[in-house]
Amino acid sequence: MKEDFERIFNLYSNDVYRLTYSYLLNKEEAEDIVQKTFFKYFKKYKKLKLNDLEIKKWLFRVAINEAKDYLKSSYISKRAELNENISRKNIASNDIHNILSNMPENYRTIIYLYYYEGYSIKEIAKIERKSESAIKMRLSRGKELLKKEMEV
Amino acid sequence: MKDIKNNLKKDFNYIDLSDESKNNILNNIYCNYNKYKKRRNIILSFSLVLFICLIGFGVSYADEIVDYFKVKQVTCKNGVTSTIGQAKDIRKVINYDANIPELTPDDENIVYKYSEIEKLLNTKLVKSTFEPSETLNLYNCQKDSNKIAALNFRVPRDNNRRYNMHISLITKYYKGESTIEWNTKNNLMSNGFLIKNLNTKAYILQFRGEEWTSSTYQITFIYDNVLYWVVYSPRTIDKEERKEQIMNFLDSLYV
Numbered sequence: 001m002k003e004d005f006e007r008i009f010n011l012y013s014n015d016v017y018r019l020t021y022s023y024l025l026n027k028e029e030a031e032d033i034v035q036k037t038f039f040k041y042f043k044k045y046k047k048l049k050l051n052d053l054e055i056k057k058w059l060f061r062v063a064i065n066e067a068k069d070y071l072k073s074s075y076i077s078k079r080a081e082l083n084e085n086i087s088r089k090n091i092a093s094n095d096i097h098n099i100l101s102n103m104p105e106n107y108r109t110i111i112y113l114y115y116y117e118g119y120s121i122k123e124i125a126k127i128e129r130k131s132e133s134a135i136k137m138r139l140s141r142g143k144e145l146l147k148k149e150m151e152v
Numbered sequence: 153m154k155d156i157k158n159n160l161k162k163d164f165n166y167i168d169l170s171d172e173s174k175n176n177i178l179n180n181i182y183c184n185y186n187k188y189k190k191r192r193n194i195i196l197s198f199s200l201v202l203f204i205c206l207i208g209f210g211v212s213y214a215d216e217i218v219d220y221f222k223v224k225q226v227t228c229k230n231g232v233t234s235t236i237g238q239a240k241d242i243r244k245v246i247n248y249d250a251n252i253p254e255l256t257p258d259d260e261n262i263v264y265k266y267s268e269i270e271k272l273l274n275t276k277l278v279k280s281t282f283e284p285s286e287t288l289n290l291y292n293c294q295k296d297s298n299k300i301a302a303l304n305f306r307v308p309r310d311n312n313r314r315y316n317m318h319i320s321l322i323t324k325y326y327k328g329e330s331t332i333e334w335n336t337k338n339n340l341m342s343n344g345f346l347i348k349n350l351n352t353k354a355y356i357l358q359f360r361g362e363e364w365t366s367s368t369y370q371i372t373f374i375y376d377n378v379l380y381w382v383v384y385s386p387r388t389i390d391k392e393e394r395k396e397q398i399m400n401f402l403d404s405l406y407v
Binding site: 006014022042043116 | 157160161163164167168169173174177178180181184185188
């Protein structure tokens with residue numbers, strides 16, 4: 001049974017990591033969220049009767065919630081200023097980091113899910129648990145910001 | 153826009169978990185899961201023990217309710233049934249040094265407000281929301297070496313009130329007969345009626361052979377080691393109304 005879990009981990013850990021990184025913009029924090037997300041999955045995977053693609057969406061939903069909770073915690077809000085300088089040293093690619101860091105947090109995951117994962121607005125609305133119109137609005141604003149950033 | 157998409161994809165591809173990070177995360181997950189399992193087992197064991205304790209307490213408490221009174225003897229002579237009921241030895245824990253004078257039934261009653269006597273004795277007494285009374289008359293107080301041994305109260309007599317309630321308690325200082333008995337020449341009604349608010353059983357004695365034909369009913373119950381004895385007169389000849397009134401009265405009792 002552990003093999004099933006490890007197969008899913010190897011299949012989707014990078015995707016979950018990219019999603020959480022796009023939200024948190026910090027390598028270590030994104031790794032923590034990946035661990036938390038897959039720990040939740042490990043506790044439940046025997047009961048979850050989902051196919052691989054549904055599991056991926058489930059993981060994304062859990063990861064987004066975990067990342068939001070993480071940002072809400074008092075510990076992270078206290079050290080936010082300090083982290084501003086450190087986080088830039090942890091990035092894998094300066095370009096993508098700079099583009100994302102000029103965007104509001106709740107636009108970043110939508111941009112990632114839409115452009116990188118290729119999800120439809122309907123699917124993103126389900127993952128984010130938001131209305132389709134809200135996702136559409138964020139996506140179009142995100143696109144504008146993205147255009148500006150890429151043209152610079 | 154296609155360029156943007158391609159550039160983004162290319163950039164995101166750089167963001168990757170190293171093999172070392174993946175191994176660390178997997179190891180941490182397995183390690184945390186073992187801790188989680190151990191913690192869960194401990195919590196489950198504690199919950200099970202607590203559940204068993206609660207069930208045990210519930211069963212013994214339920215036994216207590218049933219065993220307060222026992223029908224000791226039923227005899228039938230010339231078509232008339234005699235019933236003797238007996239309660240087990242019950243002693244009430246109160247403030248034995250409460251400032252209450254010794255009193256015999258021949259002395260003048262002392263009137264107390266419910267709140268006043270409850271504070272003095274450090275215990276709650278049963279009241280009724282039906283034709284309520286603010287006060288209680290103390291008509292008997294026995295002491296032993298200045299410690300309260302027995303107390304008897306009654307709800308003041310009032311012609312408009314349909315019931316007459318007596319409250320009786322004995323403490324560990326009481327040296328007389330400790331059992332409480334009733335004796336009726338006629339019927340003891342079935343197995344008792346549950347007083348929902350108090351979670352105790354009331355026994356209703358009636359003074360005629362057939363149920364709900366009597367004009368007065370004696371309701372007896374024990375709550376928190378205090379004996380309550382009520383004579384209720386429904387003032388109606390309709391059997392159903394009599395029954396309904398008495399059931400409503402039982403529902404009106406509270407502490």
